[in-house]
Every structure is written in structure tokens, then in C-alpha cells.
Amino acid sequence: MEFFLQQFINAMALGGTYALIAIGLAMIFSVMNLINFAHGELMTIGGYVLFFLLVMGMPFGAALLLSLVAAALAAVAMELVAFRPFRNADIVTMLLTSFAVSSILHVLFQNFIGVRPKAIAVPPAISGALTFGTFNVGVVPLISILASVVSVVALVLFLRTTHVGVAMRAAAQDFRTTQLMGINANAVILAAFAISGLLAGVAGALWIFQRGAVDPVMGVMPLLKAFIAVVVGGLGSLPGAAVGGLLLGTLEVFLRAYLPEGLLPFRDAISLSLVIGIFTFYPHGLFGDADAVR
Amino acid sequence: MRKYLLAAGFSAMLAVSAAHADTVKIGLLGGQTGGLASLDQPLLHGAELAVEEINAKGGVDGKQLELISRDTRSDTGETAVMANEMVGLQVNFLVTPCDGDTTIAAGQAGQAAGIVTISGCASPPILAGNVGDYLFLNATPDNIQATALAEFAEKQGYKTALTLISPDSPYTDKLPQYFATVFEKDGGKVVSTVTYKMGQQDFSVEVSKIRDISPKPDVIVTSAFEPDFPAFIKQLRAAGVDIPVLGADAIDTATTFALGAAAEGVVFATHGFPENGNRLEQFDKRYQAKFGSAPESIFAALGYDLIEIIAATVKGAGGSLDGTALQASLNNIENLEITTGSITYKGMNRVPNRQVALVRVVDGKPQHVEDIIPDASKIPAP
Known part of the structure; x- marks a missing residue:
């Protein structure tokens, strides 16, 4: 039971991080039909900004906040420079554009910052563990769960109560009609990028708390996981992305925890087979819309 | 012209x-x-x-x-x-x-x-x-590094070991196994082997498995490297596991020394030490x-x-x-x-046979432990 509870916390922590990245991806997809494969690089940008601010001697909390802002600004810049010229272009064109942005950023990081990982000293207060009797839980997983919950609640409030938030939800349903209602498309899309960048920044920080360093290709693996989560949840559905992220994190952690040692090398194959299993029953993803763009 | x-x-x-x-x-x-x-x-x-x-x-x-x-x-x-x-x-x-x-x-x-x-x-x-x-x-070569690590482990009086391996590359897979061969031949025992996947980042499950092993092993041996090793050692220490860790040459990088308290005391084999x-x-x-x-x-x-x-x-x-x-x-x-x-x-x-330098992380700095030229008869076959 204790082992199970430990793994449950681990699953929620990992799933929560995947969910944050997945929600950002889904948000961009819902307003402009773009699967942004450069989204993972926003995590890396946030990480590098955190690293350089800490090197300059800024206190950890302030540097962390600024790194989130930087990730959001980087997302906005990405939209202005790379994606705006291709607005309404074919989905494949935009997909390839996002791959190009991702590769270009990798090379820039490697050549101007360095190929070696940059270590980030995380304060001892958030790298320790809390002990409750015999039960022991790391601070980072707790922070991950907390940060994911806070981010999602804030996002829901934003989408439900603010003007831009409502416009974004409308745009996700039918962009053309929303524009006809007098909503500024650029403003909605910029807001979507800023929020997705912010979420990527939070996820990047959580990721760095775990690994203690930032390197040029840090964002690739979590992005792939988040992409799977988005598809499982149903392309473009925000609740779907969140559920997909949690589901994928839970699958990964429990397979690692309970598969016999001999089967462990196959765990990715097993978890992805289960994902395919989901598609046989929900071909459009759990929360997907059969009429959505394919 | x-x-x-x-x-x-x-x-x-x-x-x-x-x-x-x-x-x-x-x-x-x-x-x-x-x-x-x-x-x-x-x-x-x-x-x-x-x-x-x-x-x-x-x-x-x-x-x-x-x-x-x-x-x-x-x-x-x-x-x-x-x-x-x-x-x-x-x-x-x-x-x-x-x-x-x-x-x-x-x-x-x-x-x-x-x-x-x-x-x-x-x-x-x-x-x-x-x-x-x-x-x-x-x-x-990995088998020579592993032999040096086993000789060091024996000198420290370690009797039981846990190996952390990844089948994804010969380096992460075989090096701890070479260690196990030498260590067990000399009377030590590898009590458990935990597997990870390169690039997995999240080591929470592996760490809880290690923590639940009783009695706890004297030493953990791994050839994991970046970004896996920093993530592993941080999460291991964060969970309150204080078992000594031995590593190999791929962690002889600045990142390891910048990990702070988590990497303190880690000993690894490498190719040489400037002094x-x-x-x-x-x-x-x-x-x-x-x-x-x-x-x-x-x-x-x-x-x-x-x-x-x-x-x-x-x-x-x-x-x-x-x-x-x-x-x-x-x-x-x-x-x-x-x-x-x-x-x-x-x-x-x-x-080639080379001299192996053992280095310990002390206060975020490398400290030379010793140089070992392993006994050729002890080196396990590739």
C-alpha cells in the first residue's frame, strides 16, 4: 500500500508535468491548427534564462519568475516571426515550419550557448524529502503536483472569466465565426501563444528541478510525450490534453513500478500498445470531436 | 610573364x-x-x-x-x-x-x-x-574501469552492491556487469539490478525500488551519464537514500561537480587527474x-x-x-x-590497458583518490 501510494504521487507528478506541456500544445492547435513541435524548445529557453540569471547572481525566486516570463515572450516571438507568415496555410506547411524552428533553435543553443548541459543549482529547500512516519515523499513531486493544479485552475478561471479567455474558447470552436463577431484574431492567437509559453516555462522549471541541468535538446523528449497525450485526449481538446497527460504519466510510472524485471525493457512498447488500444475504442481520442480537422 | x-x-x-x-x-x-x-x-x-x-x-x-x-x-x-x-x-x-x-x-x-x-x-x-x-x-575500456571500481569497492569493505543499468547502450549495460563479475569472483554479492531507460529523467520509481531493498546494499554502481545520472543522483539523495555511489568516466564533467550536495561523495573512474x-x-x-x-x-x-x-x-x-x-x-x-x-x-x-584514475566529488570539486592499474588476470573478458 505504501509503495502504491508512493507510485501514485510519482504518477501524478510526472503526469501533471506532461499535462502542462500537452495543454499548451492543444491550446495552439485549437486556435490555429498548428501542432507546434518547437513547443519543447520553450522549456529549454526558460531553462537557459533561469541559468543565466542565476549566474548573474539573481535570487532563485526572482530568476524563476523571469524565466517563466521569458518562455511566454519566446512563444510570442515564435508566432510573430515564424508562424504568422503561414497563418491559414496548409497544416503540413505549418507542421514543417515548427520542425524547422525547433532544429534552428537546437543549433543556436549548441553553437552560442554550448553543447554541454548547464548545471542549475536548485535550492536545498526544494530538492529534499518530507518524512511522515515511515512514509517519505520528495519535495519536487509535491511541487510538480501543486504547480500543475494551480496552473490548470488559473487557466480555467482565465478562460471562463476574461474577455480574451472567452474569445479563445469561441475561436477554438469556430475561428471564422468568432472573427465575424469582431474578435481580433491576432490578439487571440498571441494570447494563446503567451499562455502556452507560460505553461511550457512552468513545465520546464519542474523538469529542471528533477534533472538539475539544462541542455540544447532538453525539450525533445517531454514534447513527444505531450504530443502523445494530446492525441490520446483528442486533438485540440484542453481537458483531453490534461487527462491524456495524467494518463500517460500514470501508465509510465505504474508499468515501471509493477512490470517484472524481464519485461521492463518493453515498457514503452507496452504503454504505447495500450495507447493504440484506446484509439480502437476512441478513434478521435478520449475527448476528440469526430468533426475536428484531420 | x-x-x-x-x-x-x-x-x-x-x-x-x-x-x-x-x-x-x-x-x-x-x-x-x-x-x-x-x-x-x-x-x-x-x-x-x-x-x-x-x-x-x-x-x-x-x-x-x-x-x-x-x-x-x-x-x-x-x-x-x-x-x-x-x-x-x-x-x-x-x-x-x-x-x-x-x-x-x-x-x-x-x-x-x-x-x-x-x-x-x-x-x-x-x-x-x-x-x-x-x-x-x-x-x-569499460571492463578495465569496472575492474578498478571493483578493486576500490573491495578496499572500502563493501560486501553487497546494487547495479543500475540501461540496456540501451553497451556502455550503460555492460560496465556494471563487468563490475559484478569481478566483485562476485572476489566474494562480494550483487543483491539487485535496477533497469532504467536512457533519457527517462524521472527516476522516482527506480529510487523507491532501491529504497525498499532490505537490508540495504553497501554500494550502488552505475555507468549512467548525463542527463540520466544527475537526475538519478538528485532524486536518490532527495529520497533520503545515502548509499555510496560509484560511477564511470562519462560523468567526469562539469555538470557532476555543479550538482551540489546531491553528488557529494560520488566516486568515479576516469582517464586521468591533473595535479x-x-x-x-x-x-x-x-x-x-x-x-x-x-x-x-x-x-x-x-x-x-x-x-x-x-x-x-x-x-x-x-x-x-x-x-x-x-x-x-x-x-x-x-x-x-x-x-x-x-x-x-x-x-x-x-x-588498450590504461591506468584508471579514481576521483571523488568533495565540496563540488574533484579530489584524486588513487590511480589503479588493474591486475590483468582480474579483467573480465569483453
Whole structure:
């Protein structure tokens, strides 16, 4: 039971991080039909900004906040420079554009910052563990769960109560009609990028708390996981992305925890087979819309 | 004027052909970008410094060294293509990137063409057997590092060990197993083996498995490296597990020393330790002077070693640049003094015996524990 509870916390922590990245991806997809494969690089940008601010001697909390802002600004810049010229272009064109942005950023990081990982000293207060009797839980997983919950609640409030938030939800349903209602498309899309960048920044920080360093290709693996989560949840559905992220994190952690040692090398194959299993029953993803763009 | 031009052209041609005869061509393939860049980039820098210095002193037996390097982008397919390009350029030595797959890909081209091929810093000893009799290793092989770690563990009085392995690469898979072979032969016991996947980042499950083992093992042995090792050690210590950890050469990087309290006390095997004005320390200074920054890792010094080994091979072949002569000469190298220590190929089947330096992380700085030249009879077969 204790082992199970430990793994449950681990699953929620990992799933929560995947969910944050997945929600950002889904948000961009819902307003402009773009699967942004450069989204993972926003995590890396946030990480590098955190690293350089800490090197300059800024206190950890302030540097962390600024790194989130930087990730959001980087997302906005990405939209202005790379994606705006291709607005309404074919989905494949935009997909390839996002791959190009991702590769270009990798090379820039490697050549101007360095190929070696940059270590980030995380304060001892958030790298320790809390002990409750015999039960022991790391601070980072707790922070991950907390940060994911806070981010999602804030996002829901934003989408439900603010003007831009409502416009974004409308745009996700039918962009053309929303524009006809007098909503500024650029403003909605910029807001979507800023929020997705912010979420990527939070996820990047959580990721760095775990690994203690930032390197040029840090964002690739979590992005792939988040992409799977988005598809499982149903392309473009925000609740779907969140559920997909949690589901994928839970699958990964429990397979690692309970598969016999001999089967462990196959765990990715097993978890992805289960994902395919989901598609046989929900071909459009759990929360997907059969009429959505394919 | 026309005559003058002709004469100039003729003498230029002469110069070119003369250079051709008096040049040792070294084709160096490395992942200057992509996943291997953290190993291959410093290696290239070290090699460049060595070539520059040796040439400035008149080369090897009057022959200048010519380094032709290509960025393989850490891609196995590209590496194979570029290896064939190097064969076409008629290089005398082919240097392959720092991992197993790319070394096998490029090594096959070198093997078929009868060119002495050396892996820049790949360390799985099985590689030499996989490719053939023209493939040599440069770095301290995994089985020798593992033997040194086992000898150290026994000296510390450790009786039980846990190994953390990843089947994703020979390095992360085999090195802890070589350790287990030596450790168990000497009466120790490996009580458990925990598996991870390279790049998984989240080690929470593995850490809880390790914490639940009772009685707890005396030591954890792993050849995990970045980004896995920092994530593992942080999460292990965060969970309150204080079992000592032994690692291998791939964590001899700045990241390990920047991990703070988490990495404190970690001991790892590596290729050498700069101190007391030894050759490695002098190398670090000259490197700093040329590139404006200290070497990023020990792999820069391995690049220098590599060129020194090539120079010794050329010398030993007595002026011949023929593949078989160079192969025989390299196989004959014994106790050659190089930047990181000494190296022997004689009788080692192309997998060199090297001195292993053990380093401990103390207050975020490297501290030299000892140098071990493992007892050859103890070294497990690849």
C-alpha cells in the first residue's frame, strides 16, 4: 500500500508535468491548427534564462519568475516571426515550419550557448524529502503536483472569466465565426501563444528541478510525450490534453513500478500498445470531436 | 610573364605533391552537433591542439600531420557515408566518433580499406571484436574501469552492491556487469539490478525500488551519464537514500561537480587527474591558452592522447604509411607515455590497458583518490 501510494504521487507528478506541456500544445492547435513541435524548445529557453540569471547572481525566486516570463515572450516571438507568415496555410506547411524552428533553435543553443548541459543549482529547500512516519515523499513531486493544479485552475478561471479567455474558447470552436463577431484574431492567437509559453516555462522549471541541468535538446523528449497525450485526449481538446497527460504519466510510472524485471525493457512498447488500444475504442481520442480537422 | 606563371604553377604542383608524400592524413569523424557533441567536440579540440604542437616541432619523422575533420551530426548513417569519403581521400588513419553504433558503422569502412581506425573515445571493449583487426580503442575500456571500481569497492569493505543499468547502450549495460563479475569472483554479492531507460529523467520509481531493498546494499554502481545520472543522483539523495555511489568516466564533467550536495561523495573512474604539474595539468594550461577556456571535460585530453598514439604509430612503422605496417606498429605499443598517463596495446587485442584514475566529488570539486592499474588476470573478458 505504501509503495502504491508512493507510485501514485510519482504518477501524478510526472503526469501533471506532461499535462502542462500537452495543454499548451492543444491550446495552439485549437486556435490555429498548428501542432507546434518547437513547443519543447520553450522549456529549454526558460531553462537557459533561469541559468543565466542565476549566474548573474539573481535570487532563485526572482530568476524563476523571469524565466517563466521569458518562455511566454519566446512563444510570442515564435508566432510573430515564424508562424504568422503561414497563418491559414496548409497544416503540413505549418507542421514543417515548427520542425524547422525547433532544429534552428537546437543549433543556436549548441553553437552560442554550448553543447554541454548547464548545471542549475536548485535550492536545498526544494530538492529534499518530507518524512511522515515511515512514509517519505520528495519535495519536487509535491511541487510538480501543486504547480500543475494551480496552473490548470488559473487557466480555467482565465478562460471562463476574461474577455480574451472567452474569445479563445469561441475561436477554438469556430475561428471564422468568432472573427465575424469582431474578435481580433491576432490578439487571440498571441494570447494563446503567451499562455502556452507560460505553461511550457512552468513545465520546464519542474523538469529542471528533477534533472538539475539544462541542455540544447532538453525539450525533445517531454514534447513527444505531450504530443502523445494530446492525441490520446483528442486533438485540440484542453481537458483531453490534461487527462491524456495524467494518463500517460500514470501508465509510465505504474508499468515501471509493477512490470517484472524481464519485461521492463518493453515498457514503452507496452504503454504505447495500450495507447493504440484506446484509439480502437476512441478513434478521435478520449475527448476528440469526430468533426475536428484531420 | 607567361614563363613566370608556368614556373610558379610548376613549383606549386611540386609543393603539393611533396606535401602529399610527407603528410600523415588523419580523417576525424565526430558528432560536432547532436547527441555526441558533448564528447566529440572536446575530443576534436584536443586533437587540433596536438596536431598544431607536433607540426610546430617539425612533425613526426619529418612528416606533417594533417587533420581532416567532419561533423557527423551524431547520425550513424551520415557517419558511414563520411567514413567512405575518408577512404576516398586515402587517409592514413580514421578516427570514429565516441559511441558504439557510429564506430561500428565507420569502422567497417576502415576495416574493408585496411586503414587503421581508432575510436575517439568509445569504451566498450566488444567493439574491437565486432569490427575487426583494424579497429582500435583509445579510451580506457569499460571492463578495465569496472575492474578498478571493483578493486576500490573491495578496499572500502563493501560486501553487497546494487547495479543500475540501461540496456540501451553497451556502455550503460555492460560496465556494471563487468563490475559484478569481478566483485562476485572476489566474494562480494550483487543483491539487485535496477533497469532504467536512457533519457527517462524521472527516476522516482527506480529510487523507491532501491529504497525498499532490505537490508540495504553497501554500494550502488552505475555507468549512467548525463542527463540520466544527475537526475538519478538528485532524486536518490532527495529520497533520503545515502548509499555510496560509484560511477564511470562519462560523468567526469562539469555538470557532476555543479550538482551540489546531491553528488557529494560520488566516486568515479576516469582517464586521468591533473595535479602537481603532471602532463595532464600542463595540457589543461596550454588548452586554456589556445581556446580561451579550460577543457570542458577529460575528453579533450583523450583527443590529445589520440594524436600522440598516432604519432608513435607512425614512428614505429619506420617511415611506411602502409596500412599493415601501421597496424603492426600500433599493436606493438607498450607503456607509451601520453597526456593522461600511459597506454599499452601490446598483447591487448586492440583494446588498450590504461591506468584508471579514481576521483571523488568533495565540496563540488574533484579530489584524486588513487590511480589503479588493474591486475590483468582480474579483467573480465569483453
